[in-house]
Amino acid sequence: MRCNEMKKGQLLVCEDCGFEVQVVKECGEECDLGACCTGDISCCGKPMKLKE
Numbered sequence: 001m002r003c004n005e006m007k008k009g010q011l012l013v014c015e016d017c018g019f020e021v022q023v024v025k026e027c028g029e030e031c032d033l034g035a036c037c038t039g040d041i042s043c044c045g046k047p048m049k050l051k052e
């Protein structure tokens, strides 16, 4: 998941170490071309998974 695809309240989890992050505030449309949105949010070298 890239940060500009995530909605408030969604959780990402790392399947390797169990690290979890939750979206408290969404990034805005100005983030579309931001450096933080060029790839998946990752932990332990892998993309983090959305937790249902």
Ligand SMILES: [Zn+2]
Residues within 6 Å of the ligand: 014, 015, 016, 017, 018, 019, 043, 044
């Ligand atoms: Zn991890």
